[in-house]
Amino acid sequence: MTRDKTDFLVGLFILLGLLALVFLALRAGNMSSFTFASTYKVQAYFDNVGGLKVRAPIKSSGVVVGRVSSIGFDNQRFQALVSMDLESAYEFPADSSVAILTSGLLGEQYIGLTPGGDDKNLANGSTIGFTQSAVVLEDLISKFLYSSAEGAGK
Amino acid sequence: MSPSPQPNGSVMQAGVRQVRALGRWLIELIMGLGAFARLFAQILARSGVVLRRPRLTAQQIHFIGNHSLLIIGVSGLFVGFVLGLQGYYTLNRYGSEEALGLLVTLSLTRELGPVVTALLFAGRAGTSLTAEIGLMKAGEQLAAMEVMAVDPIRRVLTPRFWGGVIAMPILAAVFSMVGVLGGWFVGVILIGIDPGAFWSQMQSGVDVVDDVLNGVIKSVVFGAVVTLIALYQGWTTRATPEGVSRATTRTVVDGALAVLGLDFLMTALMFAQ
DSSP states (O other), X not given: OXXXXXXXXXXXXXXXXXXXXXXXXXXXXXXXXXXXXXXXXXXXXXSOOTTOOTTOEEEETTEEEEXXXXXXXXXXXXXXXEEEEEETTOOOBTTOEEEEEESTTTSOEXXXXXXXXXXXXXXXXXXXXXXXXXXXXXXXXXXXXXXXXXXXXX | OOOOHHHHHHHHHHHHHHHHHHHHHHHHHHHHHHXXXXXXXXXXXXXXXXXXXXXHHHHXXXXXXXXXXXXHHHHHHHHHHHHHHHHHHHHHHXXXXXXXXXXXXXXXXXXXXXXXXXXXXXXXXXXXHHHHHHHHHHTTHHHHHHHTTOOHIIIIXXXXXXXXXXXXXXXXXXXXXXXXXXXXXXXXXXXXXXXXXXXXXXXXXXXXXXXXXXXXXXXXXXXXXXXXXXXXXHHTOOSSHHHHHHHHHXXXXXXXXXXXXXXXXXXXXXXXX
């Protein structure tokens, strides 16, 4: 086999590998959801984040407007501190509220952002005051059981 | 009540022999590991040849990689088919057959792609490397090179090692891609799952760094280990037909065991939350 033919085939082989990786990253993976758009940071305190994970989406009216950048614990307030990166293209009033919601009954958790009515907008580094914690299914079931037990006692 | 020393002594001797065999086994194991690590270090130290004479490595990529494409592609396709069918039977019970794309892709990129490719790679490319180098040794070509002041580790082993390290992740990526397409064919075309849900569930569940990149890292490690085992077995073979045949067998056995053991280790490190 001539040198040129070997070189050509090896080049083809490497291109095929790159094609496969690009396919896996873009078509099968979430590379296409990575945004390189500029973002601004806001944070919020939650009593309970449930199963929220870093890089979980932040949705407003069901549209992804940002992602969770970090989840930590504030030892002064004894609350969870969630930092979020919102895309600069979207601006929200300063009194907007956030809630940790679940997609579907047992799906992934995400943050739902409901816009408020303030004239001023959320700026980089601001804190969202109105938060609603994740619904813990076990709490819900135990509440339901207790209330149904009370109802049965009467 | 006088104990006869004769049988007692022979029992003692048999015991001593057993202990000695155990000790020899351990010492040989450690010496083998040492020689293996030394060969690895020698190859790494001579890796400059890859940049100075890239054509040597390109030839090996062609020999190791291009010639393995057919078996990798066909295996990936059928693994994808089977994952699609089996995954559908289970997911269908829970009414979530749209998650089939996610199941197929995660299984392939995280585990099956790198592992099955590495096993096939040990069988297809590893054996031929061992046999080639073993026969070079048996034919005293390696000794002849040294006489001509050509370093056989630099000229023969190093390009083969890097060829394997480069070819293996490419083969694993091709395997995963063909497997995903196979799962898509069975799920969407044959069974009739909604294609939109199939792809969107896959995209929302597969992370580029956590799943795809970790799979690539695994396949690079497997490529290095399998190629190195193949080269080591060929390099240290007894220079007889029987020795070469034994070395070839050991390449497949040791390579497969190393891949499976390392896979468990890396999975525990990468995917433990």
